[in-house]
Amino acid sequence: MKKIACLSLGFLLVLPMVANAQDKEEDRVKASGEVLRDILESPDKGIPHDLVDKAECVVIYPSVKKAAFIVGGSYGRGVMTCRTGATFKGPWSAPAMMALEGASFGLQIGGQATDFVLLIMNEKGANSVLSSKVKIGGDASAAAGPVGRNLSAETDVVLKAEILSWSRAQGLFAGVSLTGSTMRADDDANKHLYGHDVSAKDIVFKHEVKAPPSASLLLSELHKISPQRKP
Template sequence: MKTILWATTLAVASVATMPIHAESNLSDLNTRLAAATQVVHEIEATPDGGVPDYIVSKATCIAVIPSVKKAAFIVGGSYGQGVVTCRTPKGWSAPVFIRLAGGSVGFQIGGQATDLVLVAVNDKGFQDLLQSKFKLGADAAAAAGPVGRNASAATDLKLNAELLTYSRSKGLFAGIDLNGAVVSQNTDDTNVFYGGTAKPFADILHGAVIVPTGAKAFVRTVAKYFHSVK
């Protein structure tokens, strides 16, 4: 038992001490946006997979975290950098950058890098993403999201949740339990992306900031797949 607890402590510490404040340059951020664009395209282009239509129509924000890395072999300490866009009256917003870190056994996602997607399905989920930091399952109700374009709302899970969570690994797309993972704003990268000028996350995600050229492909891809379903 002491060995397991010690391993858990080391895994959490390894995530906590990873270089999360390492400065990214604009090229890094454009690469991250390109990877997030590809994740959305590949998930939603899957004929029998993807996010169900009734969730697509409810989505208020989409967070994409490409290639989450594991920090430990047995205990699931993991870390990733991602981007978020939110639905506004004028369309999907310019993006902001976030970090995700987890240090619990429940966040075990396999031996390879895994793409994660978080879908906010109501205004509370939107407000969660405006916080500087929150824990899934504690500060924000989260649930593994259902999969399948035509999945029935009658059998759903989870619309009591604020955020639905998904993973994609080796081409397979499925809901995942991310309770215990911590999502935090990456203000340094967001400021770099917007030319070194500090812009509040709320302003960007409410649509007050024009989508930069480097983010247009990502925002267009999200808008293509997360449209209003009639």
């Protein structure tokens, strides 16, 4: 009886921890949707919509903080959604949780928080990120993204890059190079969000993985701006 009582008590103690972990990931998904909405709907200094049309995946890291400018280390958590299907031409997927590690980002002076948005522009880059840890600028070519809703995406830098990236800090929005950083799936966060072990690749490619309610803003914004991938 004592053993059963101890097991029951342990189970009751674990439940709030699990719920709290899920709530944290839900909040991160919601925050990512808010960041993307604000940037995509910016009247003049957002991401060119034709770039979103050409992208395979979108990655958002809300409120990345750096401990100290001199040290230059950082760690961020966010979400990635990709166009579904074997050739990335379907609707946007449920979000997969992602982690960003490494490099010093020039706009992050002191302890201020910075939002990052990345577009993954081709199947090679998307499959790399979904399969393993990727070093930006090493495993996948990268460039700072152009700023301006109406800018043409037909530039050499854009056409050659597998990953384009932007940052927003204290109201300043700009293309930023994340070369030297690493990006990987956050498996623990995916487990917390969905309630079971699931890989980033399964989230994108398996239709039975349903998006949580917290992803409604994120996905509705993308479906509004770019419902279909353009060649």
